[in-house]
Amino acid sequence: MAAPIFAEPFSPRKRGSIKEIAESGSLTSIPTHYNFFQSEAPQLPYPVVTEDIPTIDFNLLVNGTPDQRSQVVRDLGHACSEWGFFMVVNHGIEERLRERALEVCRDFFDLSEPEKGKYVGRHVLDPIRCGTSFNTSVETVFYWRDFIKVFVHPAFYSPEKPADFGDVSNEYCTRIRALVKDLIKGISESLGLEPCYLEKASELETGLQILVANLYPRCPQPELAMGIPPHSDHGLLTVLTQNNVGGLQVQHDGKWVLVNPLPNSLLVNTADQLEILSNGKYKSVLHRAVVNDQTARISIAIANGPSLGKAIAPAPQLTNDLLSSKLILLSEHCGSLRTRVLARRTKAHMWKKRILAGYTTRSICMVIGHPQADEPRIELKGGDG
Ligand SMILES: O=C(O)CCC(=O)C(=O)O
Numbered sequence: 001m002a003a004p005i006f007a008e009p010f011s012p013r014k015r016g017s018i019k020e021i022a023e024s025g026s027l028t029s030i031p032t033h034y035n036f037f038q039s040e041a042p043q044l045p046y047p048v049v050t051e052d053i054p055t056i057d058f059n060l061l062v063n064g065t066p067d068q069r070s071q072v073v074r075d076l077g078h079a080c081s082e083w084g085f086f087m088v089v090n091h092g093i094e095e096r097l098r099e100r101a102l103e104v105c106r107d108f109f110d111l112s113e114p115e116k117g118k119y120v121g122r123h124v125l126d127p128i129r130c131g132t133s134f135n136t137s138v139e140t141v142f143y144w145r146d147f148i149k150v151f152v153h154p155a156f157y158s159p160e161k162p163a164d165f166g167d168v169s170n171e172y173c174t175r176i177r178a179l180v181k182d183l184i185k186g187i188s189e190s191l192g193l194e195p196c197y198l199e200k201a202s203e204l205e206t207g208l209q210i211l212v213a214n215l216y217p218r219c220p221q222p223e224l225a226m227g228i229p230p231h232s233d234h235g236l237l238t239v240l241t242q243n244n245v246g247g248l249q250v251q252h253d254g255k256w257v258l259v260n261p262l263p264n265s266l267l268v269n270t271a272d273q274l275e276i277l278s279n280g281k282y283k284s285v286l287h288r289a290v291v292n293d294q295t296a297r298i299s300i301a302i303a304n305g306p307s308l309g310k311a312i313a314p315a316p317q318l319t320n321d322l323l324s325s326k327l328i329l330l331s332e333h334c335g336s337l338r339t340r341v342l343a344r345r346t347k348a349h350m351w352k353k354r355i356l357a358g359y360t361t362r363s364i365c366m367v368i369g370h371p372q373a374d375e376p377r378i379e380l381k382g383g384d385g
Pocket residue numbers: 212214228233240247248249287288289299301
């Protein structure tokens with residue numbers, strides 16, 4: 001049997017991509033730094049199951065009769081409060097465009113290492129940033145994943161290569177923005193708010209949209225490695241598609257639910273700022289991606305949120321007696337990751353969604369009490385993922 005290629009000691013900062021590692025020679029085992037399940041981080045003992053996830057018929061939301069639309073709004077409310085996750089069908093985005101988006105991302109990952117190296121970013125706000133793992137500055141275990149993150153709105157960026165990355169990603173992300181706008185209207189209604197409330201409160205029109213493409217190469221020991229660890233997304237809604245290879249798991253009811261989307265559907269999850277706007281009614285769902293030893297998986301997650309600097313607060317209609325109360329529940333996570341974030345109206349707190357029980361989440365936010373203001377605010381400062 002071939003010896004493992006990567007001897008210790010091993011420096012993450014000198015690494016190239018995981019693709020390079022995975023494709024170098026006859027790799028039969030993973031370097032120990034990629035062994036997620038033997039790391040010191042306590043693991044969630046949750047079982048992995050396959051379950052039907054909520055489905056939203058987008059065509060009925062935008063073109064249906066008033067009754068049909070009301071039903072879809074109720075479905076959205078149920079999906080967001082019970083799951084934080086749903087599958088969108090009949091969304092009107094052509095299969096070919098979705099496939100092209102996946103192809104140009106694949107072509108990016110196939111560029112030479114020096115070519116991709118131009119975009120290896122240091123800072124979370126770099127508009128084009130590629131890298132590997134999740135966050136190498138804090139990790140002791142690394143992940144079987146390469147990524148590229150591109151800011152596509154309000155200013156549009158694109159790597160120079162591959163040549164058609166810009167055109168295809170621009171078209172795809174524009175279509176996703178339109179879809180998100182309609183979904184957010186429906187979600188706003190499902191909370192009993194005006195259809196435009198969430199859109200206006202988050203200034204979605206000038207909001208930040210980030211394209212995150214993930215490559216999970218074939219892995220010789222998938223049972224030991226992790227593609228992307230449990231985390232929640234920043235923003236309002238993330239829209240995800242994949243190259244027909246499964247791997248996404250969503251935490252639901254004390255279980256990891258393996259998601260098997262219908263062909264040409266889109267997957268949507270609620271994210272941190274929607275949790276805050278809804279005052280915790282809709283949870284920012286924890287999810288992760290596992291890897292396999294058969295074939296490479298590519299996913300594209302499009303994060304849609306308020307513009308960077310925009311302060312986000314719970315909708316006053318959804319906060320009970322906010323003014324007479326000194327404390328307000330702003331965020332809560334489920335299961336053993338329960339986090340209550342309580343903002344004092346008169347005191348400033350820095351709150352970082354920490355590494356809780358070994359699980360990283362991306363968002364860093366600041367809870368600010370304004371002595372002169374009526375209510376506490378939250379500012380999200382972007383992610384570190
Ligand atoms: O690849 C996946 O299915 C999940 C990706 C993801 O969660 C992310 O990029 O935030």
